[in-house]
Amino acid sequence: MIKEPVNDSKMDYRSIEHEMCGLNEEKRFEKIHTIIFKKSTLASKVVAHEIAELIRLKEANNELCILGLATGSSPIGVYNELVRMHKEEGLSFQHVVTFNLDEYYPMQTNSLQSYWYFMHEYLFDHIDIKPEHINIPNGTIAEEDVNSYCNEYEEKITSYGGLDLQILGIGRTGHIGFNEPGSHINSITRMVTLDQLTREDASGDFYGSANVPRRAITMGIGTIMKAQRVILMAWGESKASIVAKTVEGNITHHVPATYLQNHNNATFVLDEGASADLKRIHTPWLVGSCTWDEYTTKRAVIWLCQTVNKPILKLTDRDYNEYGMNDLISSYGSSYDLNIQMFNTIQRTITGWPGGKPNADDSQRPERANPAQKRAIIFSPHPDDDVISMGGTFMRLHDQGHEVHVAYQTSGNIAVFDEEVVKYANFYSELKSFNHAENEESDSFYENIKKAVLDKKPGSIDTAEVRRIKGLIRRGEARAACRFVGIPDKRASFLDLPFYETGKVKKKPVGKEDLEITIDILRRIKPHQIFTAGDLSDPHGTHRVCLELIFQAIEVLKNESWMKDCYVWLYRGAWHEWGVEDIDMVVPLSPDQLLKKRKAIFNHQSQKDNVVFQGSDNREFWQRVEDRNRNTATQYNQLGLSEYEAMEAFKRYYF
Numbered sequence: 001m002i003k004e005p006v007n008d009s010k011m012d013y014r015s016i017e018h019e020m021c022g023l024n025e026e027k028r029f030e031k032i033h034t035i036i037f038k039k040s041t042l043a044s045k046v047v048a049h050e051i052a053e054l055i056r057l058k059e060a061n062n063e064l065c066i067l068g069l070a071t072g073s074s075p076i077g078v079y080n081e082l083v084r085m086h087k088e089e090g091l092s093f094q095h096v097v098t099f100n101l102d103e104y105y106p107m108q109t110n111s112l113q114s115y116w117y118f119m120h121e122y123l124f125d126h127i128d129i130k131p132e133h134i135n136i137p138n139g140t141i142a143e144e145d146v147n148s149y150c151n152e153y154e155e156k157i158t159s160y161g162g163l164d165l166q167i168l169g170i171g172r173t174g175h176i177g178f179n180e181p182g183s184h185i186n187s188i189t190r191m192v193t194l195d196q197l198t199r200e201d202a203s204g205d206f207y208g209s210a211n212v213p214r215r216a217i218t219m220g221i222g223t224i225m226k227a228q229r230v231i232l233m234a235w236g237e238s239k240a241s242i243v244a245k246t247v248e249g250n251i252t253h254h255v256p257a258t259y260l261q262n263h264n265n266a267t268f269v270l271d272e273g274a275s276a277d278l279k280r281i282h283t284p285w286l287v288g289s290c291t292w293d294e295y296t297t298k299r300a301v302i303w304l305c306q307t308v309n310k311p312i313l314k315l316t317d318r319d320y321n322e323y324g325m326n327d328l329i330s331s332y333g334s335s336y337d338l339n340i341q342m343f344n345t346i347q348r349t350i351t352g353w354p355g356g357k358p359n360a361d362d363s364q365r366p367e368r369a370n371p372a373q374k375r376a377i378i379f380s381p382h383p384d385d386d387v388i389s390m391g392g393t394f395m396r397l398h399d400q401g402h403e404v405h406v407a408y409q410t411s412g413n414i415a416v417f418d419e420e421v422v423k424y425a426n427f428y429s430e431l432k433s434f435n436h437a438e439n440e441e442s443d444s445f446y447e448n449i450k451k452a453v454l455d456k457k458p459g460s461i462d463t464a465e466v467r468r469i470k471g472l473i474r475r476g477e478a479r480a481a482c483r484f485v486g487i488p489d490k491r492a493s494f495l496d497l498p499f500y501e502t503g504k505v506k507k508k509p510v511g512k513e514d515l516e517i518t519i520d521i522l523r524r525i526k527p528h529q530i531f532t533a534g535d536l537s538d539p540h541g542t543h544r545v546c547l548e549l550i551f552q553a554i555e556v557l558k559n560e561s562w563m564k565d566c567y568v569w570l571y572r573g574a575w576h577e578w579g580v581e582d583i584d585m586v587v588p589l590s591p592d593q594l595l596k597k598r599k600a601i602f603n604h605q606s607q608k609d610n611v612v613f614q615g616s617d618n619r620e621f622w623q624r625v626e627d628r629n630r631n632t633a634t635q636y637n638q639l640g641l642s643e644y645e646a647m648e649a650f651k652r653y654y655f
């Protein structure tokens with residue numbers, strides 16, 4: 001893994017690579033120049049600095065800089081940094097001409113979902129680029145004119161001498177631009193049909209995949225391949241598998257990004273999550289000599305069990321030798337000693353006492369015995385993450401006498417169907433008239449809400465009142481779930497963090513107020529345990545932002561005396577689970593406890609059956625999590641540990 005440079009003097013790839021060891025050996029399976037950063041924030045800055053350097057160089061030579069730009073979540077950090085450099089360092093875009101990769105078709109430019117809107121919101125409105133230098137495929141062109149329009153777009157790029165630098169993201173289908181599987185290497189700008197997976201990934205922005213356009217206009221693979229320089233960015237675990245296929249697999253039209261293996265100046269810039277499936281990260285022992293720290297050893301042993309299909313205590317010297325781990329065995333003396341040690345390490349992560357077992361020897365347990373009654377706070381990014389992700393542990397903590405608080409970080413109001421709002425408004429009006437309240441007023445309330453909902457165009461923002469009702473619906477469900485667990489109402493806090501309150505999938509940047517609210521509740525409760533969502537692959541980024549806020553709050557608070565006695569545990573939400581190698585505490589659930597957890601989740605009626613943000617997984621949230629909890633139990637069992645029905649997993653965060 002790259003050691004990240006800490007100052008701006010190292011904002012280029014060469015000095016970063018210089019800090020890597022075993023570079024060539026480690027990278028021998030990689031067919032594209034690939035750089036890995038711990039976090040996407042610094043990675044984005046390094047990319048922005050390369051772009052800025054090129055802009056300045058071109059300007060000094062009195063030339064225009066021709067940039068190919070992308071949309072989506074990947075380039076946002078780059079645009080933020082370019083805007084900062086424009087405002088604080090005088091970086092000028094007067095000599096920059098841009099060509100965007102793509103646009104949905106059909107698409108009105110002023111629609112919230114258009115790439116035109118995106119580019120202006122994140123970049124063009126904040127810099128000094130000349131409007132006539134901005135080129136974005138036009139989604140409003142009449143269908144019969146699209147062909148000639150695309151040819152003109154292509155010719156316009158050529159007339160400037162081609163793209164100096166193209167930035168890219170990668171879709172889970174392996175698309176670059178909207179060049180979906182099947183695209184030809186020589187393809188040029190054209191109309192294409194979007195892959196179903198791409199439409200599902202975009203469904204959040206459009207409030208349901210049915211509203212996502214089926215087609216788009218995109219630059220071709222040929223257009224991209226002609227750029228002098230290509231930088232592809234990918235962040236997060238959800239990209240890990242397609243990145244590995246692209247970087248290490250064979251060139252194939254099934255994964256169009258693999259064509260970039262033939263580009264002579266392409267770099268992939270990844271964060272830790274997106275690099276997770278590359279051989280040098282995933283199985284470094286198969287790639288070259290390996291530094292055997294405790295974590296890598298644990299990972300290797302678990303991987304070996306899964307590969308040879310044996311429990312830990314049955315692994316032999318020969319198994320280790322066959323899979324590139326002879327040096328590991330020699331440092332332990334024999335597989336027997338290593339197996340016992342690993343078995344014990346993993347065994348000790350299992351506990352039915354997530355708040356610590358009173359009066360027990362806790363030297364080998366994940367949690368402390370004292371204080372016997374702890375104050376615990378569960379941070380829940382959305383109003384149902386607490387019970388979905390750690391409902392079993394939540395109930396155990398309460399049943400074992402701990403004082404459990406829940407802090408619901410966001411209102412979750414965008415994930416409620418409009419029909420629900422009308423239903424509740426109707427109920428409210430009926431109730432008022434039932435109580436002999438002013439009939440006219442209650443009727444007009446219901447009528448107004450109904451009208452606000454019916455008049456709304458698909459994909460546009462709800463009125464403030466509708467949003468408020470949606471938030472209240474989720475609040476009521478969260479309270480019901482807490483009552484089901486046995487938590488009094490006063491221990492549920494609704495933080496309604498402001499960054500979330502846009503009414504859109506796109507959120508505001510995190511502000512001071514978000515952090516202050518988070519710090520305040522921690523100071524008020526002074527917990528012995530913090531449980532928080534470490535679920536970094538949340539497609540909308542809300543979990544990621546909520547976690548970042550907790551980390552920042554911990555940074556501010558860590559020297560306060562009560563924090564010295566506080567453990568932080570990361571659970572994972574509906575999208576992903578910790579691998580066994582990452583787990584520091586695992587709480588088993590019996591079949592009855594799993595059923596009870598399901599009932600706690602069922603209190604979230606607005607998130608049942610058919611939810612607004614379903615993603616590409618058709619299972620309901622409770623089904624996904626039961627499968628995940630069962631799968632963790634199965635994995636433990638396959639390693640030779642006891643057989644349980646299900647398990648909830650936690651990783652400890654050290655600060």
Ligand code: F6R
Nearest residue numbers: 070071072073074169170171177
């Ligand atoms: C965007 C584009 C797409 C995205 C890709 C990744 O202009 O052409 O190829 O780059 O779908 O999207 P994100 O970055 O949102 O994961």
